[in-house]
Amino acid sequence: MIVDESIARPIAASEAHTIEADVAIVGAGLAGSLARAVLVRAGYRVVLIDKRTVPPDEFRVEKIGGRQLDLIRQLGFINDLEAVGAPYNRVLNIRDGKVVDISVGQAFGLSYASLVGMARGLLSDPTSFLIDQVTGISCSDDRQQLELASGKRVTSRLVILATGMASPLAYSLGIKRRMLAERHSVSFGFTIARPDNAPFEFDALTAYGERTADGVDYLSLFPIADGMRANLFMFRDPTDPIMRELRRDTKRTLLRLMPGLQRYLGDFDVVGQVQSWVMDLSVVEGHLQPGVVLIGDAFQTNCPAAGTGVSRLLVDVERLCTDHVPRWLETEGMGADKIAQFYSDQGKLAADRHSLDMARFRQALTLNNDARWSARRKLHFLRRMITHRVDRIHPGWVTRVRGALR
Numbered sequence: 001m002i003v004d005e006s007i008a009r010p011i012a013a014s015e016a017h018t019i020e021a022d023v024a025i026v027g028a029g030l031a032g033s034l035a036r037a038v039l040v041r042a043g044y045r046v047v048l049i050d051k052r053t054v055p056p057d058e059f060r061v062e063k064i065g066g067r068q069l070d071l072i073r074q075l076g077f078i079n080d081l082e083a084v085g086a087p088y089n090r091v092l093n094i095r096d097g098k099v100v101d102i103s104v105g106q107a108f109g110l111s112y113a114s115l116v117g118m119a120r121g122l123l124s125d126p127t128s129f130l131i132d133q134v135t136g137i138s139c140s141d142d143r144q145q146l147e148l149a150s151g152k153r154v155t156s157r158l159v160i161l162a163t164g165m166a167s168p169l170a171y172s173l174g175i176k177r178r179m180l181a182e183r184h185s186v187s188f189g190f191t192i193a194r195p196d197n198a199p200f201e202f203d204a205l206t207a208y209g210e211r212t213a214d215g216v217d218y219l220s221l222f223p224i225a226d227g228m229r230a231n232l233f234m235f236r237d238p239t240d241p242i243m244r245e246l247r248r249d250t251k252r253t254l255l256r257l258m259p260g261l262q263r264y265l266g267d268f269d270v271v272g273q274v275q276s277w278v279m280d281l282s283v284v285e286g287h288l289q290p291g292v293v294l295i296g297d298a299f300q301t302n303c304p305a306a307g308t309g310v311s312r313l314l315v316d317v318e319r320l321c322t323d324h325v326p327r328w329l330e331t332e333g334m335g336a337d338k339i340a341q342f343y344s345d346q347g348k349l350a351a352d353r354h355s356l357d358m359a360r361f362r363q364a365l366t367l368n369n370d371a372r373w374s375a376r377r378k379l380h381f382l383r384r385m386i387t388h389r390v391d392r393i394h395p396g397w398v399t400r401v402r403g404a405l406r
């Protein structure tokens with residue numbers, strides 16, 4: 001992207017003992033790095049701090065598509081994403097070995113480390129990015145202070161905490177996490193390949209769970225730079241022996257859970273490490289305080305199966321950094337009255353609510369066996385299969401009817 005050098009004023013952060021900035025951002029994951037890029041582009045003096053030099057190879061979001069792309073485009077970073085992601089635009093959706101439908105739409109597969117690396121590199125200015133651990137924080141209506149492990153200090157008008165799911169720093173301010181659903185879901189991430197490295201016969205594939213008792217929501221297969229990535233999302237007790245089997249004997253366990261997959265995958269191997277993650281759903285409380293604001297996972301966690309974590313954090317970044325922060329910095333002070341405007345922003349509230357609604361919906365659609373949900377599940381897939389078949393016989397007809405009914 002094109003940077004207007006005249007408005008991006010870097011601060012000489014790395015040598016000074018006390019660093020002054022308009023905004024200090026703690027955490028250079030996706031949320032913090034994007035927030036920095038938006039604020040730097042607008043001409044603010046920003047310092048971004050992360051304890052890790054290189055984004056670790058952790059299992060987080062690995063594909064970006066749909067509304068997430070619209071939001072990234074809106075923020076002006078779509079070309080940067082396109083440069084690092086593996087593109088695909090057709091997803092074959094199957095259940096029980098049968099085609100449900102085909103989704104069409106631009107998407108990109110990439111490791112979380114590459115995504116964060118891309119975001120950290122936006123409007124890159126090494127002097128405003130500190131590799132250090134923030135060990136202390138104190139906030140007020142006016143200036144905020146951060147203490148770093150190296151002994152340096154940062155003072156700023158506003159602190160953005162983008163510290164991810166576990167944040168002792170927020171806790172030290174009396175901000176606690178309220179558990180909404182403990183051990184809500186389990187996710188697995190791994191890479192598969194054909195023995196001869198031949199390509200698979202699909203760009204991307206989603207296989208939905210075949211029996212509610214298995215607790216499998218879906219398996220998503222999509223390209224990344226070095227192969228075909230698999231994300232398996234389940235709602236099941238993380239201590240169930242099947243979790244161990246999935247980690248140790250991934251291929252066999254997967255095909256036992258989803259026998260319908262075999263004919264679409266042919267012969268394949270699981271290559272490299274199998275990563276897994278147990279997700280608690282939680283949201284912060286006690287967060288309305290002067291001088292500090294929480295975004296991304298630091299504010300609320302998300303169900304990976306619902307795929308809402310990135311759109312939530314993008315809404316946080318867009319609302320906070322293009323609307324609220326510029327207005328807050330126009331006038332003196334950074335009292336809780338200003339901070340409250342972000343937490344009551346209608347766009348943010350809607351994104352947070354949607355994320356929790358989707359988490360509950362995916363869990364119920366996967367597991368719930370009462371008459372209402374059984375009927376709903378059948379109808380959900382039947383409607384998609386019928387629409388797909390009609391569309392194959394009369395291309396464009398369904399879209400026209402939907403448009404006329406709107």
Ligand SMILES: Cc1cc2nc3c(=O)[nH]c(=O)nc-3n(C[C@H](O)[C@H](O)[C@H](O)COP(=O)(O)OP(=O)(O)OC[C@H]3O[C@@H](n4cnc5c(N)ncnc54)[C@H](O)[C@@H]3O)c2cc1C
Binds near residue numbers: 162277310
């Ligand atoms: C297994 C899994 C799968 C997922 N799949 C999807 C998906 O398919 N779709 C989707 O939309 N979302 C998904 N998500 C959610 C998504 O990955 C997260 O919402 C997103 O990565 C959160 O980014 P963040 O920047 O808020 O936090 P993080 O990326 O965790 O960044 C926090 C940063 O803060 C730094 N930090 C913390 N404390 C300090 C300190 N004291 N000093 C300095 N630095 C500090 C850390 O080093 C880290 O770099 C998934 C999550 C998981 C766990």
